[in-house]
Amino acid sequence: MTTLCYAKATCAIGIHVLMEEVGKPYDLRIVDFSKAEQKTPEYKAMNPKGKVPALIRDDGSVLTEFAAIASWLAMTNPDKHLMPTDPEGFARTLEALDFVVGTLHMLSWRVFRRPDAYSANPAEHDQLRARGKEAVLAGLEIVNEQLAGKDYMVGDFSIADAAMYYVEYWASDIAGWPLPANVQRHFDLMKTRPSVQASRKQEGVA
Ligand SMILES: N[C@@H](CCC(=O)N[C@@H](CS)C(=O)NCC(=O)O)C(=O)O
Known part of the structure; x- marks a missing residue:
């Protein structure tokens, strides 16, 4: 299996x-x-x-x-239908997905949550965390604009939304940061999906 x-x-x-x-x-x-x-x-x-x-x-x-x-x-x-197959929808989905897994992920995990990956000097960790938070929040503002007037990242639910969900989970549930309005709306919509509810149950935040 x-x-x-x-x-x-x-x-x-x-x-x-x-x-x-x-x-x-x-x-x-x-x-x-x-x-x-x-x-x-x-x-x-x-x-x-x-x-x-x-x-x-x-x-x-x-x-x-x-x-x-x-x-x-x-x-x-x-x-x-987890990913559009038309060239534009396919490219836009990869564009949205890559911004999450390539940019937001690295900023939030390695800088904010794992500052030791960037500096062995504990005295620098608070500054790295603060800079990481600033950079993630700036990235969330970009996604916020992309989500204006839309339920999902690209048309219907896709693999890009599943990626965005984990960053929302980190930023909101774990870090406790306020999300920009459209990102919060997306996060709330994701939490209505049975797939996300199963994930939240596994995480113990259902
Ligand atoms: N580029 C990888 C990144 C995977 C990654 O960084 N995973 C983290 C968890 S979010 C991990 O396993 N970290 C373990 C470690 O660094 O020891 C992907 O997109 O799957």
């Missing part, structure tokens, strides 16, 4: 949402970051990057990287 390698409060929750949208049976393999399980030789033998998400597929092959896993789930489940 397909297995999603998942850790609490990480970007893997976005893939969890997509697994629920797909609706096929799967296993969750919980990777405990507090025990650094992602860095064990056993985990790294499966995923040498030592990260989540990783998807172990039915044939045993492993797929990593949020964008790749999300695109693969969309393409192998066309009836779920």
Whole structure:
């Protein structure tokens, strides 16, 4: 059975949402970051990057990287319409997704939540956190403009929304930052989806 390698409060929750949208049976393999399980030789033998998400597929092959896993789930489940197939919709979805996984993710996780990845000097961590927060909030303002007059990031629900959800979860539920109005509206809409409710139950925030 397909297995999603998942850790609490990480970007893997976005893939969890997509697994629920797909609706096929799967296993969750919980990777405990507090025990650094992602860095064990056993985990790294499966995923040498030592990260989540990783998807172990039915044939045993492993797929990593949020964008790749999300695109693969969309393409192998066309009836779920998780990604537009017309060139413009396809490109706009990747554009929105990449801003989340390439920019907002790195700013929030590595700068705000993991300042030690940027400086070994603890005296600099508060400044890194403050700068990270500023940069994430500026990024959320960009998404806020993109969401003006729209329910979802690009037309209907897509893989870009599942990505945006995990950043909203970090910013709102974990960091407690106020979200810009359209982003808050998107976050609230996402929380009405059964897939997101399943994810929130798993996270213990249902
Ligand atoms: N580029 C990767 C990033 C994955 C990533 O950074 N995952 C974080 C959790 S949000 C992780 O596993 N961090 C573990 C660590 O750095 O030790 C992707 O898009 O999937």
